[in-house]
Amino acid sequence: EAGVTQSPTHLIKTRGQQATLRCSPISGHTSVYWYQQALGLGLQFLLWYDEGEERNRGNFPPRFSGRQFPNYSSELNVNALELEDSALYLCASSQQAGNIQYFGAGTRLSVL
Amino acid sequence: AQSVTQLDSHVSVSEGTPVLLRCNYSSSYSPSLFWYVQHPNKGLQLLLKYTSAATLVKGINGFEAEFKKSETSFHLTKPSAHMSDAAEYFCVVRVYNAGGTSYGKLTFGQGTILTVHP
Structure with missing residues (x-):
């Protein structure tokens, strides 16, 4: 069974551009979560989607947004990129809200 | 509010010796606790979980953790480290x-x- 898949693996952007990161959950999972792992800041919760709706978001500015599609895949959009947005972005999925979260390998975003 | 504190940023052991990674938690309610592992340039893999059943939880690769409510701890251990x-x-x-x-x-x-040192 395929795990959580994320694309692209690496993404290089310049300041002010927009980045789009994609995530496909494990088959049968309806909840998708996004986390940011930035150097020196640890792993921080970004967003939670369940059944197509945003259920919770972490302490991030509105230029971080996303959506969940009818097939439960998700994308994370980061607008007006700043240098400090450089990080590993991890996506996780779970069968239902509150169940164990399984993580993908991440997308490494570099903002130059 | 719930939070966790890992007491050591780095732990160094020799291969074949025991591993102890320490964690204290803070939770207003009965917590669900987990240990995840991240190998270089990889995502996170679940090692084990505690969800109010047995206080001694066994995970993958020989790891286990004990939930101690009185000490608000959830330390991870392994009898013998591997590279x-x-x-x-x-x-x-x-x-x-x-x-x-x-x-x-x-x-x-x-x-x-x-x-882990050879």
Whole structure:
């Protein structure tokens, strides 16, 4: 069974551009979560989607947004990129809200 | 509010010796606790979980953790370290509200980097 898949693996952007990161959950999972792992800041919760709706978001500015599609895949959009947005972005999925979260390998975003 | 504190940022052991990675938690309600491992340039893999059943939890690759409510601890142990155990380990708590409903988010400790020497 395929795990959580994320694309692209690496993404290089310049300041002010927009980045789009994609995530496909494990088959049968309806909840998708996004986390940011930035150097020196640890792993921080970004967003939670369940059944197509945003259920919770972490302490991030509105230029971080996303959506969940009818097939439960998700994308994370980061607008007006700043240098400090450089990080590993991890996506996780779970069968239902509150169940164990399984993580993908991440997308490494570099903002130059 | 729920939080976790990993007491050591780095732990170094010799292959074949025991491993102890320490974690204290803070939770207003009965917590769900996890240990995840992250190998270099990889995602997070679940090692084990505690969800109010047995206090001694066995995980993959010979790891186990004991939930001690009186000490608010959830330390991770392994009897004998292997070179392949070298990685970063995260103690994690799942956040709930007063009604027991999950907020979805996981709160991560700062991580402990485990080095295993031959």
